[in-house]
Amino acid sequence: MPYLSAMEPLALYIHWPFCLAKCPYCDFNSHVRDQIPQAQFRDALLTELAWEAGRLGPRLLTSIFFGGGTPSLMQPDTVAALIEQACRVFQSAADLEVTLEANPTSVEAARLADFRQAGVNRLSLGVQSLDPDALRLLGRQHSAPQALAALEIARATFPRLSFDLIYARPGQDVPAWQGELRTALTLAPDHLSLYQLTIEPGTAFATKHARGEIVLPDGDTAAALYTATDEAAARFGLAAYEVSNYARPGAESRHNLAYWRYADYAGIGPGAHGRVTVGGELVATRRHRAPEAWAERVARDGHGTVEQTAVPAGDKAREMLLMGLRLAEGIDATRFAARTGIDLAAALDPDVLAQAQEANYLRWDHGRLVALPEGRLRLDALLAALVR
Numbered sequence: 493m494p495y496l497s498a499m500e501p502l503a504l505y506i507h508w509p510f511c512l513a514k515c516p517y518c519d520f521n522s523h524v525r526d527q528i529p530q531a532q533f534r535d536a537l538l539t540e541l542a543w544e545a546g547r548l549g550p551r552l553l554t555s556i557f558f559g560g561g562t563p564s565l566m567q568p569d570t571v572a573a574l575i576e577q578a579c580r581v582f583q584s585a586a587d588l589e590v591t592l593e594a595n596p597t598s599v600e601a602a603r604l605a606d607f608r609q610a611g612v613n614r615l616s617l618g619v620q621s622l623d624p625d626a627l628r629l630l631g632r633q634h635s636a637p638q639a640l641a642a643l644e645i646a647r648a649t650f651p652r653l654s655f656d657l658i659y660a661r662p663g664q665d666v667p668a669w670q671g672e673l674r675t676a677l678t679l680a681p682d683h684l685s686l687y688q689l690t691i692e693p694g695t696a697f698a699t700k701h702a703r704g705e706i707v708l709p710d711g712d713t714a715a716a717l718y719t720a721t722d723e724a725a726a727r728f729g730l731a732a733y734e735v736s737n738y739a740r741p742g743a744e745s746r747h748n749l750a751y752w753r754y755a756d757y758a759g760i761g762p763g764a765h766g767r768v769t770v771g772g773e774l775v776a777t778r779r780h781r782a783p784e785a786w787a788e789r790v791a792r793d794g795h796g797t798v799e800q801t802a803v804p805a806g807d808k809a810r811e812m813l814l815m816g817l818r819l820a821e822g823i824d825a826t827r828f829a830a831r832t833g834i835d836l837a838a839a840l841d842p843d844v845l846a847q848a849q850e851a852n853y854l855r856w857d858h859g860r861l862v863a864l865p866e867g868r869l870r871l872d873a874l875l876a877a878l879v880r
């Protein structure tokens with residue numbers, strides 16, 4: 493067993509950049525190709541993982557997350573090879589969580605057993621909606637019956653299952669969303685990610701939105717939809733442990749908790765970001781975004797890193813606040829000081845903090861700063877004013 497220092501445990505993110513088609517709302521680093529260069533990207537990911545492990549040294553690996561793009565388009569033996577190598581170069585935790593994002597098209601559903609065999613123990617299925625019109629609007633490649641069939645296979649195949657839905661869609665009202673959500677919740681996932689539709693710059697939806705062809709629900713409706721979401725999830729035993737994520741106790745995504753708790757995570761693959769402790773210093777890393785250029789750099793240099801900079805104390809404090817206040821558990825002041833070198837209270841504007849406590853947006857709870865439900869509803873505006 494490799495020697496482990498008293499370092500932060502490590503979460504590993506692996507980015508697969510290819511999709512069958514580009515969804516009109518999506519601003520992720522995802523690309524459509526006639527032919528996916530499977531062998532080239534398998535070699536490049538394995539090479540970059542070896543390089544990352546070489547510089548990080550022995551670490552306790554707590555989670556692996558295959559994200560994208562559409563990682564269910566990877567060949568299962570590539571997934572198996574990456575898991576096997578990650579567990580060899582790091583020390584894998586006894587309860588290592590291995591998540592793979594998948595889409596519910598029939599081709600991908602047919603490979604779910606192979607991904608389980610490869611070592612994936614948690615599936616995150618991109619259902620997005622159970623309404624046929626909404627699936628068309630969102631430009632998805634699967635139908636509602638395909639989503640239900642994939643969910644059934646996934647539930648029988650993986651010990652842990654999550655799926656995503658997008659709400660606050662054009663024309664959607666509270667009763668319609670409650671009905672869709674009820675159907676989703678009866679499918680008994682242990683985890684749900686429920687995102688409000690947002691218009692991201694540079695997407696096809698941004699163009700339509702600018703032309704007035706897409707109109708999102710107004711602020712009051714969006715808030716009512718959010719509240720209805722919380723209530724419905726709670727009725728089925730899923731707690732909102734993060735702004736958009738709901739889980740049964742113990743079924744929270746350990747990998748995503750690493751981001752929100754501002755733990756160390758390494759990111760490999762095109763465009764992947766990381767925050768890793770190297771030589772006692774927290775370093776921000778970013779890989780080249782364009783898939784083929786990234787693969788060429790990896791073939792040439794062993795890695796596709798384009799940015800590698802120490803994170804200044806003020807940025808660490810800001811980032812940890814932005815992430816941590818999304819969590820229902822809030823931010824532990826002791827860990828905040830240890831991780832950033834800054835006292836939590838000193839990172840906040842005292843007047844804004846006092847007002848936010850008065851308005852029941854924030855509270856101190858046994859050494860933790862916690863955003864209350866009303867605060868989480870307006871978290872972006874609150875953070876903009878609060879963080880110095």
Ligand code: SF4
Pocket residue numbers: 510511512513514515518519520522560561562595618
């Ligand atoms: S499948 Fe996912 S990553 Fe790919 S384009 Fe659609 S939303 Fe983006």
